[in-house]
Ligand code: SF4
């Protein structure tokens with residue numbers, strides 16, 4: 141994937157991300173989008189109190205198969 145596309149995709153993911161409504165969310169100026177490879181894990185969320193990624197449009201659109209990206213790493217990271 142070329143760099144420009146990654147930037148565009150990242151913007152799209154952040155726009156659609158519903159992490160802020162998640163019970164595990166910790167407010168600390170992060171923007172979510174932890175499933176995305178260039179964003180990856182959260183520096184603030186450490187406790188898994190539920191994950192709503194399954195309800196996020198990004199999961200459907202990008203065919204994601206995991207969850208808890210904030211604590212376990214991006215889709216790419218968890219797939220390897
Ligand atoms: S799948 Fe999860 S981490 Fe990725 S954008 Fe949606 S809510 Fe955020």
Ligand code: SF4
Pocket residue numbers: 158159160162163164165172174175185190191192193207208209210211
């Ligand atoms: S990645 Fe999943 S568990 Fe983490 S904040 Fe987003 S919805 Fe919640």
